[in-house]
Amino acid sequence: MDEIALIVAAVVTLASTILLHRTFFRRSRFRLPPGPKPWPIVGNMPQIGGAPLHSLLAAMAGEYGSLMYLRLGSVGVVVAASAAVAEKLLKVHDTNFLSRPPNAGAKYIAYNYQDMVFAPYGPRWRLLRKISTVHLFSSKALDDHRRIREEEIAVLVQALASSGEVPAALGSLLTVCTANALGRTMIGRRVFGDGGSGDDSEAKQFKAMVEQVMILAGKFNPGDFFPSLEWLDLLGVASEMKKVHKWFDDFLTKIVEEHRNLLARGRGGGHQDLLSTLLSSAEDENEKINDTEIKALLLNMFTAGTDTSASTVEWALTELIRHPKMMAQAQQELDSVVGRDRAVSDLDLPQLVYLQAVVKETFRLHPPTPLSLPRMAAESCEINGYHIPKGTTLLVDVWAIGRDPKEWADPLEFRPNRFLPGGEKAHVDVKGNDFEVIPFGAGRRICVGMSMGLRMVQMLTATLVHYFDWALPNGLLPDELNMDEAYGLTLRRAQPLVVHPRPRLLPGVYQKSP
Structure with missing residues (x-):
């Protein structure tokens, strides 16, 4: 009997040990990343109110680490706030985070997920991306459309050169310029008349539409985090989104119908623009897309391609005005490479090493989208020993990564030299290969528009620095410029930059502008 008891005791002990080991292993394997303790029902929502979300999450990362987990209502959110963590999520586990989580912006603004930005990963998304890449963003397409960009930038230069003693609202003019360049590329014509003024009512209306889309897309909406309460629209965000959608849809519907009529009369411009290609694709079953998808794609291009580029250039010029020695260095490089008797060309950009460093540093310190668009885990996975459950929303804090003191010396200082040959970050680019700046x-x-956006930002920044010296109105000193950020999906200036442009090139250069 004693032997039987010993055997039973041994079996029980072994079973208990195995059970405890499995329980411990399961708990450790399913351990969530650290984060603030959630409240009942609402989760961590009370802890993220007030300041802009990207800066709040950056502050939290200092306490909980660069991989955090939050519960916002019934939605789990994982936040990446360092280059190393972002690389694991967006490179190593990229295929697991290819779709977007449900959200009101995609539903009510972006044609119920029929656009390219928010569409689920799959055949339709791949088709929209292929069409955009081939006809707008390939190297051949960018070279084919170089003349359009240069002509629209020349119109911007004329508007600035003729402003006289009236200070220029640079952001509005940049929005008009980028929108018209995109418009001629996508729909074969300018969006705003002659493109010469950022103050006409049509330009103001378009700029307001774009900004409203970006503001609403970054606005807190309870229905995104409590799906069962979505129908209540507690803060009225969905209602606002429906209004701006109708505003934009009317604008886009008119464009599509006018273009279709021109094509029917044989006046479509030889199918050189994107819209002509999209409308003519109705005959090709392999690439056929409907009017809703066409308008959704145009919506993506106009919103993502205007506000982001314009705001980045506005930040770049602001920083150079605040740092006169850097402005002088950029102008000296332009005078050496381009001279003072002609305009900057796309072909000059590879030789403008300091100018490229200025743009990179602007992207680092003032990223156009401070928080990446959300992604969603298709399956559970493990990151740094932590469990990321299926269905978790992923946010990458691009703003925090660019200001990470573990990654950057003097992270809050505007220092383009760090990207120059011999600088500590000379090897870093902004094309998604180096996760320090993404x-x-x-x-x-x-x-998908990275190549065009980067070229447009470089060209606009180079042109503004090359053509003009800049003075602030009402005796304002450079170090007194307000550097506050406006809240929204894009990182705009809270106070638009208002400046006096002073021509610095030979007079004949301005006369050559079309």
Whole structure:
């Protein structure tokens, strides 16, 4: 009997040990990343109110680490706030985070997920991305459309040169310029008349539409985190989204119908623009897209391609005005490479090493989208020993990564020299390969318009620095410029930059502008 008891005791002990080991292993394997303790029902929502979300999450990362887990209502959210963590999520586990979580912006603004930005990963998304890449963003397409960009930038230069003693609201003019360049590329014509003024009512209306889309897309909406309460629209966000959607849809419907009529009369411009290509694709079953998808794609291009580029250039010029020695260095490089007797060309950009460093530093300190567009885990996975459950929303804090003191010396200082040959970050680019600066995202869902956006930002910044010296109105000193950020999906200036442009090139250069 004693032997039987010993055997039973041994079996029980072994079973208990195995059970305890399995329980411990399961708990450790399913351990969530650290984060603030959630409240009942609402989760961590009370802890993220007030300041802009990207800066709040950056502050939290200092306490909980660069991989955090939050519960917002009934939605689990994982936040990446360092280059190393972002690389694991967007490179190593990229295929697991290819779709977007449900959200009101995609539903009510972006044609119920029929656009390219918010569409679920799959055949339709791949088709929209292929069409955009081939006809708008390939190297051939960018070279084919170089003349359009240069002509629209020349119109901007004329508007600035003729402003006289009236200070220029630079952001509005940049929005008009980028929108018209995109418009001629996408729909074969300018969006705003002659493109010469950022103050006409049509330009103001378009700028207001774009900004409202970006503001609402970044606005807190309870229905996104409590799906069962979505129908209540507690803060009226869905109602606002429906209004701005109708505003934009009317605008886009008119464009599509006018273009279809021109094509029917044989006046479509030889199918050189994107819209002509999309409308003519109705005959090709392999690439056929409907009017809703066409308008959704145009919505993506106009919103993502105007506000982001314009705000980045506005930040770049602001920083150079605040740092006169850097402005002088950029102008000296332009005078050496381009001279004072002609305009800057796309072909000059590879030789403008300091100018490129200025743009990179602007993207680092003022990323156009401070928080990446959300992604969603298709399956559970493990990151740094932590469990990320299926269905978790992923946010990458691009703003925090660019200001990470573990990654950057003097992270709050504007220092383009760090990207110059011999600088500590000379090897870093902004194209999604180096995760220290990822203004366009990374992985398969990297911004499809990155190549055009980067070239447009470089060209506009180079042109403004080359053509003009800049003075602030009313005796304002450079170090007195307000550097506050406006809240929204894009990182705009809270106070638009208002400046006096002073021509610095030979007079004949301005006369050559079309």
